[in-house]
Amino acid sequence: MSLRIALAAALLAAAGAASAVEPGATAPDFSLTPFAGTHSVSLADYRGKVVLVDFWASWCSPCRQSLPLYNGLQADFPVSEFAILAVGLDENSDDARAFLREHPVKYTALQDPRGDVAQAFGLKGMPSSYLIDRAGIVRYRHIGFEPEDINALKREITALIAKPAAAH
Amino acid sequence: MRSNAKSRRSSPSQPLRTKRALRWLLALIALVCLGGCAMQAVQPWQRGRLARWDMRWDPDPLQAAMNQHAYFSKEGTSGEIGAAGGGCGCN
Numbered sequence: 001m002s003l004r005i006a007l008a009a010a011l012l013a014a015a016g017a018a019s020a021v022e023p024g025a026t027a028p029d030f031s032l033t034p035f036a037g038t039h040s041v042s043l044a045d046y047r048g049k050v051v052l053v054d055f056w057a058s059w060c061s062p063c064r065q066s067l068p069l070y071n072g073l074q075a076d077f078p079v080s081e082f083a084i085l086a087v088g089l090d091e092n093s094d095d096a097r098a099f100l101r102e103h104p105v106k107y108t109a110l111q112d113p114r115g116d117v118a119q120a121f122g123l124k125g126m127p128s129s130y131l132i133d134r135a136g137i138v139r140y141r142h143i144g145f146e147p148e149d150i151n152a153l154k155r156e157i158t159a160l161i162a163k164p165a166a167a168h
Numbered sequence: 169m170r171s172n173a174k175s176r177r178s179s180p181s182q183p184l185r186t187k188r189a190l191r192w193l194l195a196l197i198a199l200v201c202l203g204g205c206a207m208q209a210v211q212p213w214q215r216g217r218l219a220r221w222d223m224r225w226d227p228d229p230l231q232a233a234m235n236q237h238a239y240f241s242k243e244g245t246s247g248e249i250g251a252a253g254g255g256c257g258c259n
Contacts, residue, residue, distance in 0.1 A: 059219035089213040118213040126212045 020122030023141055027053070027132045028120040032087065032110035035100055041108055043085065047136055050082045050160045052153070054129040055118055057089045058099035062145040063127050067103050069150050074107045076154065081161045087112050089126075129153070133160050 021027065031042035043051065054070065056063040067086065074084050084107035090096035091113050100109060112118060121130065124143055131140035131153070140156045142149060210218070217223065226232035 055213065057213065057216060059216045089216075091216055095216075115211065115213045118211070123212050126215065128212075 020124055021120075021130065021138055021141075023138050025138055027130060027136055027138050028117075029136075030087075030112075030117040030120065032112055032117065035088065035093075035097060035109045035111055041085070041110060043132070043136070046083050046085070046132075048134050049080070050077075050134060050157055051132045052082070052084045052129055052157070053121075053132060054084065054086045054127060055089055055121070055123055056086055056127050058095040059090070060126045063099075064103065065147055066127055066129075066145040066149075067105055069147060071106045073150060073153065073157075077157060077161065082157055084108065085110060087117055089113075089115055089118055131156050131160065133163070 027043060029043050031040045033040050043053070052070070052073070054066065056067060070084050070086065074082070086105060086107060086109045088096040088100075088109055088111050090099075090111075093111055093113055096109075096111065121128070127143075127145050129142045129145075130138050131142075133139050139160060140153075142153070221227060
C-alpha cells in the first residue's frame with residue numbers, strides 16, 4: 001500500500017515539474033539572438049512598453065496566419081508603446097529563415113532553437129502568445145490562433161497602453 | 169525465552185530479509201522507470217519532426233481516400249470501418 005502511495009506521489013511530482021506562466025505572473029526574462037542582426041535582444045530591454053511575446057515555428061500552420069497579421073498589429077500602435085517579440089522555435093534555423101522569407105515580418109523575430117524560453121514559459125500549445133505589461137507582468141495569454149483572435153489582442157493591447165506605467 | 173524473541177525481532181530470517189530487499193529494489197526500479205516516462209514527454213515546441221508531411225498517418229490524402237473507398241466497398245456487408253453494415257454492399 002505504502003509503495004502505491006509512493007508511486008502516486010512520484011507520478012504527481014513528475015507531472016507538476018513543468019510549471020506554466022499564467023496571467024498575473026512576472027514574465028521570465030530571456031536574451032536571444034534575432035534572425036536579423038547579431039546583437040542579442042532581451043525582454044528586459046522592453047521594460048516600460050507593452051510587449052507581445054509570440055512563440056512560433058515554421059511547421060506550425062496557424063503561424064502562417066498569425067505572423068503576417070502581427071505586422072498590421074504592430075502598425076496599429078506606436079513603436080514607443082508596443083513591441084512584438086516573435087520567438088522562433090525551429091530546431092533548424094534554416095527552416096525558420098525560409099519561413100520568414102516567405103512571410104516577412106516588420107517586428108523582431110528571435111531564434112530559440114533549443115526551446116529554452118519556451119520551457120521557461122511552460123508553453124501549453126503552439127502557437128502561444130503572452131501579452132506583457134509595462135512592468136513585465138503577463139496580463140493575457142492566448143493558445144492557438146484564428147484570424148479573428150487579433151481583435152481580442154487589439155483590445156487588450158489598447159487597455160494596457162492606456163494604463164500609466166506608475167499604476168503597476 | 170525473552171532474549172530469544174528479541175533476537176528474532178532484531179534480525180529477521182534470511183528469506184524474509186531477501187524478500188524485503190527485493191521489494192525495495194522493485195520500488196526503486198519502478199521509480200527510475202517513472203522518471204524515464206517524465207523525460208520522454210514531447211513538448212509543444214518539440215513537434216517539428218512530428219509535424220512533417222511524411223510523419224502523417226496518411227501522407228497522401230488522395231491515395232488514402234482511394235484505399236478507403238476500395239476497402240469500404242469490399243467490406244460493406246460486414247460494417248466496414250466501425251459503422252454497422254446495411255448488408256447491401258452498395259457503396
